[in-house]
Amino acid sequence: MTKTKETVQSVDRAVDLLYCFSLNKPELTVNDFVNKTGLNRTTVFRLLTSLKEKGLIVKNEEEGVYRLSLAFVGFGQIVAENLDIRKESLPELKKLSSLTNETVSLNVLQSNRRVCVEKVDGSEDIRQFVKLGYPYPLVRGASGKVLLAHCEENVIEEVIQEWKEMNGDEFDSASFLKELQDIRNAGYCLSKNDRVLGAYSISTPIFNMQKELIGGLSISGLAMRLTEEKEEMFISNAINGAKEISKKMGYIS
Structure with missing residues (x-):
C-alpha cells in the first residue's frame, strides 16, 4: 500500500x-x-x-x-450497486482519445450483439464513425470479436450459427474459433478492413470483481494512419486502459 x-x-x-x-x-x-x-x-x-x-x-x-x-x-x-461502467470508463476514454487522437469507445454485449454505450470522438479530420446504441455483429471487427472471445462456448456457437443463417456465406468455424482463442491468449484484438473497409480497431476486454466480462474498450480509426509504431503503442494504450477500468469495476488480477 x-x-x-x-x-x-x-x-x-x-x-x-x-x-x-x-x-x-x-x-x-x-x-x-x-x-x-x-x-x-x-x-x-x-x-x-x-x-x-x-x-x-x-x-x-x-x-x-x-x-x-x-x-x-x-x-x-x-x-457493486453504485458501479456504473459508463461513468467509470469515460475518464479513461477521454484520456486515450487525447493520447491517440482517435475515436475511443466502450462496447457491451446485448442479445448476441455488441452495442456502443459510450464514446469519445477523435480529433482527426477524418475519423471512424461509431453509432451509439446500434447493435453491431460480434463476428466482424475487433470490438465484437474481443467480446465474443470471452463468452461461454454455447453462446459462441449460437452466434456463429446465427451468422451463417442470416448471411448465407461460407464461414470457416474452425479458423474463427482459433482466432477467438488467440484473442483470449493475447488479451486484445486487432482488426483491419474487417467490418468496415479502410478502418482498423484495437479492442481489449473489461472485467468486473467476479472476473466476468462486462465490456470492451476500442480504439478505432483509418487503417492508413496505423503505422507499426502507432499499432504497438495503441495496443499498449488499449490494454492499460481496459485494466484501469476493470480495476475501477472491482477486478483484481
Missing part, C-alpha cells in the same frame, strides 16, 4: 492488516500477519483487537485465526 506524509501510521498499519487477507488465505494467525507486514507481535495484536472491536474482523477463539467480518459483504454491496 502506498504511503504518503498525510497518512496516520496506526490507520495505515491497520489497513495493511486487512490487505493481508485474500481468497487463498481467508483466515490468518497472528504469526501470518507478522510475517506479511513485518510488524512486531505486540503491535499486530493491538491492531487486531481494535479491528475486532469495530466489527471489521472476527476471531475463531478455538483455532486462533482471524477472518474478515460480514461487514465487508455490506461494503461490497454498496460499491
Whole structure:
C-alpha cells in the first residue's frame, strides 16, 4: 500500500492488516500477519483487537485465526450497486482519445450483439464513425470479436450459427474459433478492413470483481494512419486502459 506524509501510521498499519487477507488465505494467525507486514507481535495484536472491536474482523477463539467480518459483504454491496461502467470508463476514454487522437469507445454485449454505450470522438479530420446504441455483429471487427472471445462456448456457437443463417456465406468455424482463442491468449484484438473497409480497431476486454466480462474498450480509426509504431503503442494504450477500468469495476488480477 502506498504511503504518503498525510497518512496516520496506526490507520495505515491497520489497513495493511486487512490487505493481508485474500481468497487463498481467508483466515490468518497472528504469526501470518507478522510475517506479511513485518510488524512486531505486540503491535499486530493491538491492531487486531481494535479491528475486532469495530466489527471489521472476527476471531475463531478455538483455532486462533482471524477472518474478515460480514461487514465487508455490506461494503461490497454498496460499491457493486453504485458501479456504473459508463461513468467509470469515460475518464479513461477521454484520456486515450487525447493520447491517440482517435475515436475511443466502450462496447457491451446485448442479445448476441455488441452495442456502443459510450464514446469519445477523435480529433482527426477524418475519423471512424461509431453509432451509439446500434447493435453491431460480434463476428466482424475487433470490438465484437474481443467480446465474443470471452463468452461461454454455447453462446459462441449460437452466434456463429446465427451468422451463417442470416448471411448465407461460407464461414470457416474452425479458423474463427482459433482466432477467438488467440484473442483470449493475447488479451486484445486487432482488426483491419474487417467490418468496415479502410478502418482498423484495437479492442481489449473489461472485467468486473467476479472476473466476468462486462465490456470492451476500442480504439478505432483509418487503417492508413496505423503505422507499426502507432499499432504497438495503441495496443499498449488499449490494454492499460481496459485494466484501469476493470480495476475501477472491482477486478483484481
